[in-house]
Amino acid sequence: MNRQQYLAGMSVLVLALLVIGSLLVAAWPAGEPTNIGLNELGLGTFELYGVTFLIVGLVMFTSMLGGVFLAKEEDDE
Numbered sequence: 001m002n003r004q005q006y007l008a009g010m011s012v013l014v015l016a017l018l019v020i021g022s023l024l025v026a027a028w029p030a031g032e033p034t035n036i037g038l039n040e041l042g043l044g045t046f047e048l049y050g051v052t053f054l055i056v057g058l059v060m061f062t063s064m065l066g067g068v069f070l071a072k073e074e075d076d077e
Contacts, residue, residue: 046053
């Protein structure tokens with residue numbers, strides 16, 4: 001095992017411990033379950049976070065185009 005693999009493994013282990021530790025320590029409040037319809041859920045989501053959904057969609061689309069561009073093979077003709 002070379003040094004790069006050792007450092008990568010240690011980094012993954014530290015990150016996993018941090019994620020698991022933060023999940024175990026966090027206080028997860030228990031709320032009352034509510035019965036709302038899909039219409040109210042959709043309206044509430046897109047009225048409050050509509051711009052955020054658009055921005056995330058643009059970022060995902062741009063990253064998809066970047067992945068296609070990077071994966072495209074070039075012809076040497």
